Amino acid sequence: MTAYDEERLADLLRALPPAPSAWVRAAQELPLFQQGLGEILSRAEADAEFRSRLIADLETALEAEGYEADPALVEALRARLENPL
Amino acid sequence: MQESPESDAALVARCRAGQQEAWSELVERFSRYVYAIAVRGFRLSDADAEDVFQEVFARTYQHLDRLRDDTAIRPWLAQTTRRCCIDCVRAGGREEPSELELGEEDGEALVERLDDAMDVRAALDQLPEHCREILDGFFACDESYKTIGERLGLPAGTIASRISRCLGKLREALEGRNVPSTASGELR
Numbered sequence: 001m002t003a004y005d006e007e008r009l010a011d012l013l014r015a016l017p018p019a020p021s022a023w024v025r026a027a028q029e030l031p032l033f034q035q036g037l038g039e040i041l042s043r044a045e046a047d048a049e050f051r052s053r054l055i056a057d058l059e060t061a062l063e064a065e066g067y068e069a070d071p072a073l074v075e076a077l078r079a080r081l082e083n084p085l
Numbered sequence: 086m087q088e089s090p091e092s093d094a095a096l097v098a099r100c101r102a103g104q105q106e107a108w109s110e111l112v113e114r115f116s117r118y119v120y121a122i123a124v125r126g127f128r129l130s131d132a133d134a135e136d137v138f139q140e141v142f143a144r145t146y147q148h149l150d151r152l153r154d155d156t157a158i159r160p161w162l163a164q165t166t167r168r169c170c171i172d173c174v175r176a177g178g179r180e181e182p183s184e185l186e187l188g189e190e191d192g193e194a195l196v197e198r199l200d201d202a203m204d205v206r207a208a209l210d211q212l213p214e215h216c217r218e219i220l221d222g223f224f225a226c227d228e229s230y231k232t233i234g235e236r237l238g239l240p241a242g243t244i245a246s247r248i249s250r251c252l253g254k255l256r257e258a259l260e261g262r263n264v265p266s267t268a269s270g271e272l273r
Contacts, residue, residue, distance in 0.1 A: 015199060016199065017117065028113070031146065072105035
């Protein structure tokens with residue numbers, strides 16, 4: 001077992017700064033893009049009426065358009081609509 | 086102390102089973118590792134580092150089922166990140182890429198150091214929340230005593246002694262456990 005003195009621990013803690021949170025979130029959403037996240041966001045950006053319906057009632061708007069309202073997809077969409085990247 | 090963290094292998098298995106929260110956890114667990122290789126090892130610009138970061142996780146997601154050994158996710162990520170960085174540097178026509186300039190041996194040394202740092206982070210995750218916040222804030226996020234104190238509702242004058250105590254706990258956590266060795270990251 002390697003010895004861990006304070007100086008070495010400090011050095012190793014400094015070695016891994018956090019990645020920007022937006023990068024992490026985008027990578028976490030990769031599987032959701034396969035479920036239509038990218039397509040839905042593009043439509044919401046281009047179609048104000050669709051965007052309004054999503055904001056008003058996300059699950060119902062998704063189901064009305066034939067998307068499966070998977071909880072992870074809904075959560076990611078809600079986050080994106082409230083706080084775009 | 087916190088519960089023992091899920092092993093890399095178990096996490097990869099859950100990702101392969103299609104669990105979104107497992108994928109989120111995998112990205113969270115390795116985001117700093119990939120980021121550090123790109124920005125510290127290769128000194129990529131923010132824009133290039135972001136491209137590499139996303140490319141690495143996209144490839145990982147795509148190739149999870151081809152990992153020879155689920156415990157090998159970390160070396161697989163290191164290898165993939167280095168390859169993506171080298172491609173990025175070459176595409177940009179930079180003449181003196183950092184890690185390439187350092188040579189293969191130093192590139193290996195960098196990854197070895199980051200592997201040690203990941204082991205320290207795994208031990209950090211076992212500490213009480215206030216220790217995690219203090220040590221991560223001070224060392225990894227470069228926050229001042231004042232910032233940490235304000236965030237945690239503690240007097241700034243007590244942060245130094247708390248850091249020292251938490252480092253002691255971290256050392257005990259590291260020395261009281263066996264850090265699993267990593268397997269090779271070869272693909273099937």
